Amino acid sequence: MQKSNYPFLPDWFAISLRWLTLVCFTCALGITRSFNWGLAGIIFFSLLWNVLNSVSTILNRRIRWHRLINVLVDGLVSILLFVFTNGIPGPLAFSGILVIFSGAVYFNILGSIMAAVAISLLQSVFTLFFSGMIVSAWLPAAFLIINLLIAAIVGLLSQQVIVWLRQYYRGTVRSPEDDEQPQVVPVANPEMPSINELYEMIQAISGTLQYSSVLEITLAKSQELLSKDSTNAERLVSAVMLFDEASLVIAYGRRIPPRDMKIQFKARNGLLSETLQKATPQFSDDPAHDPELSQMVIIQDCQSALCLPLNRGLDSFGVVLFAHPDANFFTESKKELLEMLCSQSVIAIQNARLYEDLKQEKERLITSQEEARKQLARELHDGPTQSISAIAMRANIAQKLMENDLPETFEELKRIENLARKTTDEIRHMLFTLRPLTLESDGLLAALNTMAVKMKDFFQQNIESEINKNILLHLDVAKQGVIFSIVEEAANNARKHAQASVIRVTLDLMPKDAGIAVLTIQDDGKGFDVESVLQSYDQRGSLGMINLQERAKLLNGVLDIQSKPGKGSRIIVYIPLDNQAEERVQAIETAFES
Numbered sequence: 001m002q003k004s005n006y007p008f009l010p011d012w013f014a015i016s017l018r019w020l021t022l023v024c025f026t027c028a029l030g031i032t033r034s035f036n037w038g039l040a041g042i043i044f045f046s047l048l049w050n051v052l053n054s055v056s057t058i059l060n061r062r063i064r065w066h067r068l069i070n071v072l073v074d075g076l077v078s079i080l081l082f083v084f085t086n087g088i089p090g091p092l093a094f095s096g097i098l099v100i101f102s103g104a105v106y107f108n109i110l111g112s113i114m115a116a117v118a119i120s121l122l123q124s125v126f127t128l129f130f131s132g133m134i135v136s137a138w139l140p141a142a143f144l145i146i147n148l149l150i151a152a153i154v155g156l157l158s159q160q161v162i163v164w165l166r167q168y169y170r171g172t173v174r175s176p177e178d179d180e181q182p183q184v185v186p187v188a189n190p191e192m193p194s195i196n197e198l199y200e201m202i203q204a205i206s207g208t209l210q211y212s213s214v215l216e217i218t219l220a221k222s223q224e225l226l227s228k229d230s231t232n233a234e235r236l237v238s239a240v241m242l243f244d245e246a247s248l249v250i251a252y253g254r255r256i257p258p259r260d261m262k263i264q265f266k267a268r269n270g271l272l273s274e275t276l277q278k279a280t281p282q283f284s285d286d287p288a289h290d291p292e293l294s295q296m297v298i299i300q301d302c303q304s305a306l307c308l309p310l311n312r313g314l315d316s317f318g319v320v321l322f323a324h325p326d327a328n329f330f331t332e333s334k335k336e337l338l339e340m341l342c343s344q345s346v347i348a349i350q351n352a353r354l355y356e357d358l359k360q361e362k363e364r365l366i367t368s369q370e371e372a373r374k375q376l377a378r379e380l381h382d383g384p385t386q387s388i389s390a391i392a393m394r395a396n397i398a399q400k401l402m403e404n405d406l407p408e409t410f411e412e413l414k415r416i417e418n419l420a421r422k423t424t425d426e427i428r429h430m431l432f433t434l435r436p437l438t439l440e441s442d443g444l445l446a447a448l449n450t451m452a453v454k455m456k457d458f459f460q461q462n463i464e465s466e467i468n469k470n471i472l473l474h475l476d477v478a479k480q481g482v483i484f485s486i487v488e489e490a491a492n493n494a495r496k497h498a499q500a501s502v503i504r505v506t507l508d509l510m511p512k513d514a515g516i517a518v519l520t521i522q523d524d525g526k527g528f529d530v531e532s533v534l535q536s537y538d539q540r541g542s543l544g545m546i547n548l549q550e551r552a553k554l555l556n557g558v559l560d561i562q563s564k565p566g567k568g569s570r571i572i573v574y575i576p577l578d579n580q581a582e583e584r585v586q587a588i589e590t591a592f593e594s
Contacts, residue, residue, distance in 0.1 A: 010162055011057045014070065014105040018050045021098045025081065032091040038084050046077045067106040067289070071115060075099040079122045087123065087131045088139070096123065100151050105162070107289075109155030116151035120144040214352050215240045215252035218320070218345040222338060223254060235325055237298050241265065241272070242310075242318035248272060251318075260296040267292070275307040275319050281339055282307050283330065287323055303327040306335060308342040312350050320345070387423035391416055426458065444472055444480040448505060451488060461495045465505040471517045474577040479555055483507070483519060483575075486551050490521040490571045498525025498569060510574065515581035519573040527563045556582050558589040 026043060029035050053070070056063070063069065081095040096119040103115030124140030219238045227233040239253035247264040250256060267273050270291040275282045287293050287305035299305070302323040310317040320342050324330065398412040439447035445467050452463040472480065487505050494500045500523035510516040534545070545561070548571065552559040555575050563569035576582045 010105050011053065011066075013158070013162060014102055015050060015053050015057060017101045017105065018046070018053075018074070018098070021101060022046055022050070025092060025095065025098075028091045029085075034085060034091050036084075039081070042077060042080050042084065046074075049073055067286075071099060071102045071106060071111070074102040075115065075119060078119055079126075082123055083126055083130075087127050088143070096120065096147055097150060097154075100147065100154055101158075104151070104155040104158040108158070109152065112151040112155035112158070113148060116147040117144070120147045214345065214348045218341065218348075219252060219254050222322070222341055226334060226337070232324075232326060232329070236329075237302060237321075237323040239321045240310075240318065241321060243316070248318055255298065257297060260298055263295050265292050265295075271305060271307050272319060272321075275309050276316065279309050279311050279316075281309070281335065283335070285327060293321075293323075299323055301325050304330055306330050306338060308339055310342065310346050310349065312346045315350065317346065317349055317353075384423050384427050387419055387426065391419050391423070394419065439481055439484055440477065444475070444484060444507075445469065447480075447484050448487060451484075451491070455491065455495070459495055461491075461500075462502045463491060463505065464502060466508075467506075468508045468517075471507055471509065471577070474517075479575075482551050482554050483573075486519065486548060486571075486573060487521055489547055489551070494521070494523040494525055494569065498523050498527070500525035500568070513581070513584065515577050516585060517575040517577055519575060521571045522568065524568045527565050527567045527569050529565060530561050530563050556585065558585055558592070560592060 022043060029039060029043075078095045078097075078099045081092045081098075082090070085092040085095075087093065096116070099115045099119050100112050102111075104112035107114070120140070120143055123143060127140060127143075218240065222238060223233065223236060226236060235255075237253075237255045239250045239256055241248040242251045243249075244264070246266070248267050249264055250261050253261060265272055267276055270293060271282055271284045271287065272292055284290060284293075284305045284307075285303070287302050288300050290299070290305070293299050293305065302325055304327050305321065305323040307322075308320045310319060320338075322330070322338060394412060394416045398409050398416065402409045438450045445465075448463075448465045448467065452465060455461040455463050475483070491503050491505075494503050503521065503523045506518075506520045506522075508518055510518045548561075549559050552573050555573070557573050557575040560572040560574070561569070562572065574585050574588050576585045
């Protein structure tokens with residue numbers, strides 16, 4: 001038996017509808033003079049049941065499974081009245097509305113529809129097989145359609161009425177605790193922790209940058225603080241639910257069985273959905289019948305639940321769920337305490353995530369630097385090192401030729417000179433790619449033109465560029481340097497792997513959005529399968545695509561790689577030119593991911 005200090009509003013609504021329905025049934029029987037002892041007994045039983053419900057509701061008490069029991073009792077009364085009044089021709093052919101009303105009040109529109117289907121099937125079975133009447137087969141179907149229509153209307157209306165009743169009660173009626181408060185200077189609440197306890201709580205939560213430790217300490221501290229003035233706090237069920245892609249998963253829990261820890265919650269309706277949509281704490285006095293929380297075995301024994309959002313600015317990390325078998329466990333003071341605790345936890349969770357992101361970023365930078373060193377070593381080995389070795393060999397040959405063939409010696413010295421000049425140019429090109437001084441002095445356009453000339457001279461690679469000069473006014477030297485690095489990396493990839501005859505580089509404003517610049521590097525090479533390359537990328541020695549993605553992130557931009565075998569490749573980078581455009585760029589990234 002549950003007890004509460006607050007009225008069960010759905011029960012009052014159901015009792016009122018039951019009184020009204022029974023009065024209508026009695027009037028219909030009286031007008032048609034169809035009363036007999038059997039019908040009187042059924043009506044009396046239903047009246048007595050409603051009186052018992054009224055008394056328990058006045059006392060703010062509920063029996064276990066009271067909702068389902070009420071629907072079943074009303075269903076039994078409905079079918080008995082239908083049978084004892086000769087079914088469809090009788091005065092109570094509409095008796096099914098009694099159970100439809102109960103289903104709507106206790107289980108919303110889904111309950112009313114299920115009640116309509118069940119009562120229609122029972123009425124059809126009686127009509128076709130036991131009534132002795134010869135009826136058409138379409139009559140039960142028509143009966144089902146009428147009951148479903150009534151169920152849909154009643155289900156929608158009852159849901160709105162209950163919401164209105166709750167809002168009206170909360171807005172106009174004072175709780176018993178409010179009436180008992182003396183109109184004097186408020187005193188300290190024994191349920192609230194002291195300043196020292198709050199300080200220790202904040203220190204404990206904020207004193208770690210380990211993500212899992214923050215979650216564990218949050219639930220441990222909530223249990224500890226609630227145990228101060230609650231003898232049954234050890235029965236508290238708590239769980240931190242965090243987003244894993246599109247679902248909520250239990251990252252850490254207390255008194256949660258292993259089976260429940262594996263459940264994924266879509267958060268599309270019920271307490272979880274309401275908490276995330278409104279971004280405010282939400283309370284439920286019947287979590288066992290929640291559309292999603294009812295999946296948890298441990299929740300079946302709980303009569304109250306409090307769900308708090310883990311929000312910080314525009315970021316939503318998930319929710320914290322507290323549940324307890326006692327319907328009156330979560331007082332206003334405890335709600336405020338848990339809300340304060342979760343607010344501090346959000347800050348700690350955000351800090352822990354930032355720390356994890358910094359660690360990952362540091363590892364990526366180390367990997368990129370190591371790759372850059374390896375790339376430089378490969379280029380030095382394949383280029384200048386080989387050339388210098390060739391110079392040394394030819395110098396040795398020239399030395400020997402000077403003893404026998406002086407004219408040939410002069411030719412060899414010319415070849416050595418040309419090779420030395422070529423080696424010098426290669427080293428200068430490498431230094432240019434590492435630090436383009438032209439970019440620092442003359443800007444991105446001049447640097448791209450210089451790169452195109454050097455690529456043509458050294459590798460016979462044609463590069464064409466078309467840059468909107470107005471965009472450069474919105475980009476500082478650092479961002480122009482990142483754009484140059486992206487172009488240089490993409491152009492080298494196309495030269496080495498795509499066998500492209502022409503590489504075209506364009507930088508222009510995005511159509512219909514002057515706040516976003518679009519950088520495009522396109523070639524007419526042999527192309528590749530993007531998905532297959534990305535899937536096996538961890539087994540490749542090169543980190544070219546990772547470098548492109550990281551450099552795009554440095555611009556707060558989004559990278560899009562488009563390619564097909566035999567169709568060439570196109571690398572597109574969407575670059576925000578102001579703070580407002582960053583959100584629109586992120587929307588582009590979300591569209592790519594979906």
